[in-house]
Amino acid sequence: MSEQAQFELFAFWRSSAAFRVRVALNLKGLSAHEQNIDLDAGEQRGAEFLKISPLGSIPALVQDGHEPLTQSLAILEFLDELQPSPPLLPSDLYGRARVRSIASMCAADTHPLIVPRVKKYLQETGGFDAAAWRAWQIRWLGAGLAAVEQRLASAPETGTFCHGDEPTMADICLASIVAITRVFKITIPDVPTIDRIMTACDQHPAFMKADPKRQAGAPK
Amino acid sequence: MSEQAQFELFAFWRSSAAFRVRVALNLKGLSAHEQNIDLDAGEQRGAEFLKISPLGSIPALVQDGHEPLTQSLAILEFLDELQPSPPLLPSDLYGRARVRSIASMCAADTHPLIVPRVKKYLQETGGFDAAAWRAWQIRWLGAGLAAVEQRLASAPETGTFCHGDEPTMADICLASIVAITRVFKITIPDVPTIDRIMTACDQHPAFMKADPKRQAGAPK
Numbered sequence: 079m080s081e082q083a084q085f086e087l088f089a090f091w092r093s094s095a096a097f098r099v100r101v102a103l104n105l106k107g108l109s110a111h112e113q114n115i116d117l118d119a120g121e122q123r124g125a126e127f128l129k130i131s132p133l134g135s136i137p138a139l140v141q142d143g144h145e146p147l148t149q150s151l152a153i154l155e156f157l158d159e160l161q162p163s164p165p166l167l168p169s170d171l172y173g174r175a176r177v178r179s180i181a182s183m184c185a186a187d188t189h190p191l192i193v194p195r196v197k198k199y200l201q202e203t204g205g206f207d208a209a210a211w212r213a214w215q216i217r218w219l220g221a222g223l224a225a226v227e228q229r230l231a232s233a234p235e236t237g238t239f240c241h242g243d244e245p246t247m248a249d250i251c252l253a254s255i256v257a258i259t260r261v262f263k264i265t266i267p268d269v270p271t272i273d274r275i276m277t278a279c280d281q282h283p284a285f286m287k288a289d290p291k292r293q294a295g296a297p298k
Numbered sequence: 299m300s301e302q303a304q305f306e307l308f309a310f311w312r313s314s315a316a317f318r319v320r321v322a323l324n325l326k327g328l329s330a331h332e333q334n335i336d337l338d339a340g341e342q343r344g345a346e347f348l349k350i351s352p353l354g355s356i357p358a359l360v361q362d363g364h365e366p367l368t369q370s371l372a373i374l375e376f377l378d379e380l381q382p383s384p385p386l387l388p389s390d391l392y393g394r395a396r397v398r399s400i401a402s403m404c405a406a407d408t409h410p411l412i413v414p415r416v417k418k419y420l421q422e423t424g425g426f427d428a429a430a431w432r433a434w435q436i437r438w439l440g441a442g443l444a445a446v447e448q449r450l451a452s453a454p455e456t457g458t459f460c461h462g463d464e465p466t467m468a469d470i471c472l473a474s475i476v477a478i479t480r481v482f483k484i485t486i487p488d489v490p491t492i493d494r495i496m497t498a499c500d501q502h503p504a505f506m507k508a509d510p511k512r513q514a515g516a517p518k
Contacts, residue, residue, distance in 0.1 A: 132445035133407055144392055145453075151371065151406060152398035159391055171379055172364055178372035186371060186406035187353055191416065199437060204424060217419060225352035233365075 083111035088130060088138040088146075090117045091293035092261045094189050094254040095150040096137040100293075101250045102154050104284035106161040110139070114295055117194050134195065150254075151185050154247050166247045176233075177241050180226060180248035184255045188222030192258070212262075219259055220266050226252060227269040236271065238278050245282060253279045257290055303331035308350060308358040308366075310337045311513035312481045314409050314474040315370040316357040321470045322374050324504035326381040330359070334515055337414050354415065370474075371405050374467050386467045396453075397461050397468040400446055404471035408442030412478070432482075439479055440486050446472060447489040456491065458498050465502060473499045477510055 085103070087110035089096035103110055115121045115136050122134040130146045131138045139147040139156075147153050158166040167174045190196075192215050200206040200214065230236045240248035256276050259266055279285040290296060305323070307330035309316035323330055335341045335356050342354040350366045351358045359367040359376075367373050378386040387394045410416075412435050420426040420434065450456045460468035476496050479486055499505040510516055 128448075132448040133403060133441065135407060145396065147392075147395050147399060149399040149402035149406065151402050152395050155398055156391065156395040159394065171376065172367075174379065175367050175372050175376040176365065178375055179367060179369040182369035182371050182406070183353060186369065186402070187355060187410050190407050190410045195441075196411065199434075200424075203433070203437075204420075204426070204430070206424070210424070213423070214419075221353065221415075228348075228352040 083109045084141070085110035086113055086140040087111070088113045088115050088127070088136050088140070089293075090115050090136055091296040092258075092290045093117065093136050094258045095135065095185070097254045097257050097288050097290060098150045098185065098250045099137045099139060099153050099157075100288035101245075101253065101284050102157045102166060104287050105164060105166070105245065106157055108157065108161060112294065116295070122194070135193070151181060151247075151251075154181070154250065158247075164244065166245075166250070168241055168246065173235065173241060176235060177246045177248040180229060180240055181251040183226055183229070184222060184248075184251035188218055188255055189258070191218040212264075215262060216264055216266075219255060219264060222255060223259075223266045223269050223272060227272050230271040230275070239275055245279065245284070249275065249279055252276075253285055261290055303329045304361070305330040306333055306360040307331070308333045308335050308347070308356050308360070309513075310335050310356055311515040312478075312510045313337065313356050314478045315355065315405070317474045317477050317508050317510060318370045318405065318470045319357045319359060319373050319377075320508035321465075321473070321504050322377045322386060324507050325384060325386070325465065326377055328377065328381060332514065336515070342414070355413070371401060371467075371471075374401070374470065378467075384464065386465075386470070388461055388466065393455065393461060396455060397466045400449060400460055400468035401471040403442060403446055403449070404468075404475045408438055408475055409478075411438040432484075435482060436484055436486075439475060439484060442475060443479075443486045443489050443492060447492050450491040450495070456495075459495055465499065465504070469495065469499055469505075472496075473505055481510055 089112050115127055122136060128134055131148045137150060139153050147156055154166060167177055197211055200211060230240060235241050237243040239245045240252060309332050335347055342356060348354055351368045357370060359373050367376055374386060387397055417431055420431060450460060455461050457463040459465050460472060
């Protein structure tokens with residue numbers, strides 16, 4: 079860990095879940111030294127990394143003297159408690175439930191379906207070719223984003239961002255799904271509210287700095 | 299909604315995510331009137347229910363005068379804030395991160411892979427027959443539980459339950475995955491710590507009352 083970094087973050091340039099933690103660290107003004115786990119090379123299944131993250135999932139956030147923290151939603155909650163300002167959740171009970179629900183729609187009900195271990199299984203055991211895998215990606219990314227769009231479009235709570243005019247966990251998780259669609263050049267149509275909110279995220283320094291294309295290891 | 303019930307809960311007898319909310323309500327001493335959404339009949343894809351839960355996912359928790367709450371992890375956090383005693387999270391920062399991480403390993407990285415909409419896609423589009431679907435269920439339930447076992451087995455924080463001697467969100471989510479294995483008669487070997495913790499859950503009234511087999515609509 080570098081002298082300045084407060085954390086070590088095990089991540090990969092295009093990982094959606096690592097993106098979430100990067101944005102949260104940026105918003106909170108916290109720093110992490112990134113340790114690259116090459117998902118394409120299968121490094122997440124190595125014995126050493128499985129000691130840190132038993133599911134082989136990234137990110138893992140490590141702080142000296144503490145057990146590694148895994149699971150992006152848990153890490154977002156941790157960072158929000160560690161450094162409460164600026165908050166990643168609204169101040170009211172029902173607002174927090176709404177933001178956490180949108181975050182889960184993205185991070186729990188959408189992203190786990192399209193991770194490398196699922197791709198590996200569907201290709202090696204399920205008989206999926208490249209086109210079938212792409213159709214699978216489009217199906218679940220599309221379903222997730224359409225559902226979030228429905229939730230956002232008509233709600234009075236929706237502002238510049240998913241909930242009001244400052245970014246929350248909901249924007250972090252939503253942007254992490256949109257980031258995947260961009261990496262894989264998948265266009266999800268008819269999500270105007272999401273498109274508008276993504277424009278706001280794209281102009282926010284904490285999101286810009288976390289862009290997969292700007293990370294070490296990203297293709298030129 | 300009945301006069302006594304504080305919530306309306308859209309659920310299905312064997313739903314793992316609905317089980318989580320049932321246990322939390324029981325632990326908190328809160329009551330809900332259940333509205334059955336028959337997943338086998340596809341009722342979750344009906345236009346009326348999609349207005350309540352845009353992803354067609356259950357549970358949805360409805361309280362008069364408020365928007366429906368969806369996503370079990372968000373609902374658990376909501377109930378814990380609404381009614382703080384007994385707590386579903388430990389009192390320390392790192393303990394909370396550990397409990398939320400185990401909860402996510404179950405509810406975010408395991409369960410979404412084996413829900414009805416994924417089964418429908420794999421059978422109708424992916425060419426999976428019944429045996430291939432069962433192998434898929436076993437693969438992801440096994441991977442999830444093995445990873446949680448690794449996290450629990452050696453940790454000093456593990457007690458009678460996943461974190462100390464009282465149930466937390468981690469036990470709720472872990473028991474919800476084990477409940478699925480029981481419904482589908484899938485045995486996951488070599489998880490002795492989980493087996494021990496499940497014995498404690500099986501003897502806890504809040505978990506007993508939430509048992510899928512005891513819910514309306516369950517097969518005799």
